[in-house]
Amino acid sequence: MKDITTDIIIIGAGPIGIACALECKKRNWNYLVIEKGALTNSLFNYPKNMTFFSTSEKLEIDAIPFISNNPKPNRDEALEYYRRVTTSNNLNINLYETVINIDKGSKQFHVETNKHTYTAKKVIIATGFYDIPKLLHVPGENLNKVTHYYKEAHNYVLQHVVVVGASNSAVDAALEIYRKGGYVSMVIRGESIGERVKYWVRPDIINRIEEGSIKAYFNSEIKDIREQNLTISTPEGSKVIPNDYVVALTGYLPNFELLKSCGIALSNDKMIPEYDAHTMESNIKGLYLAGVICGGTETHKWFIENSRIHAKRIAAHIESQQIFS
Known part of the structure; x- marks a missing residue:
């Protein structure tokens, strides 16, 4: 497989991965989102009649209005909202492509999937937690x-x-x-x-x-x-x-094996990954974490409304390094 070169790879096309893509797009950075399932795959697999705990405005990303019939939207309304955000902004997303390995070289990351291999200067992992049941x-x-x-x-x-x-x-x-x-x-x-x-x-x-x-x-x-x-x-x-x-329905876990394979340090008890709370950069320079995955086994700690800010923190830190100017 021939290497595909990009500046930033975002792993996961959930709401937080989409938020990261929006931050990249507004700065004209060369980026790609890789998602192993459908768009917002975790939300897609939620129960059909599920109603969110959060109100619609707290699920908005990048200040794009989320209008729902009731204050607390349901699954279908959320799927429609994030789909419209993605398509109307022409975000660069590869669906049904699984990341197999992430390797940090001397200057760039090498990302292998079931379809391609990529090189990138930065990697953002926003993979959520819904794919591995307890x-x-x-x-x-x-x-x-x-x-x-x-x-x-x-x-x-x-x-x-x-x-x-x-x-x-x-x-x-x-x-x-x-x-x-x-x-x-x-x-x-x-x-x-x-x-x-x-x-x-x-x-x-x-x-x-x-x-x-x-x-x-x-x-x-x-x-x-x-x-x-x-x-x-x-x-x-x-x-x-x-x-x-x-x-x-005993809960779900993030993909800790992917984090370990990258060299990200995890706490022994709650498997919380090491990262800087101000920049979201992990102990691996240039590799960032966003969303619920930051909480380790405490999957109730981070959710859409309080982790939307992660995308802006990551983008601000990358921008401060002026590597794409």
Whole structure:
């Protein structure tokens, strides 16, 4: 494969990757965004009926207005917004191209993908965290009835469904499946529904549990999964319950292996990468981090509304070096 030369490579075409591309474009820098999936791939894989916790103005990038029907937009409105931002600004993005390796040479970065090889002076990693689910590590997790992603409720009608977790995604899935006619049980490691669950949803799930519409097993974990049932470890002992599907929404992780392969230092406990909070430059000179990936395993720490600024910090630092003038 012949090397393609550019000034800046941005890895990840989510909202923060798009924000970085906009900063490059307004400065007339030669850049390329590489995304292994669809545009805003994580948002695309969100549940179809998901509503954001943030209001639309807090999801805006580069002060481009985001108009939604309600103060808190839904998934489809977000997809449309970021698509229009991308296409109307003619951003330079390669979709369905996976980065395999990033190597820092003496003066430039060498980036290898499944389609091309590139050389660049700067690299920005804005890959998010939604592609690698936290596994249960129990027998039967590889059965076809088990999924770590939830899209919609229709296929769970009249089925016995176990939802694992107590976060926003788990609560949304449990409520929607219940209201579409599924028989829902929740298996929750902690003693209560998560405190960060959306404030207008939390009372709903608590009431459904208290009235018995949704069965919740607190301080409990799945021990094994079989075709027609599964075993739960509870404070009262093991229980076997009928089961047709398991929706394990236990969270997701950034691609730490990619960061490690670049030489980025990670903390031992929460895998937080080393970077300068003012410039977003990692311990590898010329390699920047943006968005949720900056939080390591604390994937709730950074999100769109509070990491939009990362793009401007990175661009300001690169601009100060005057390497493209």
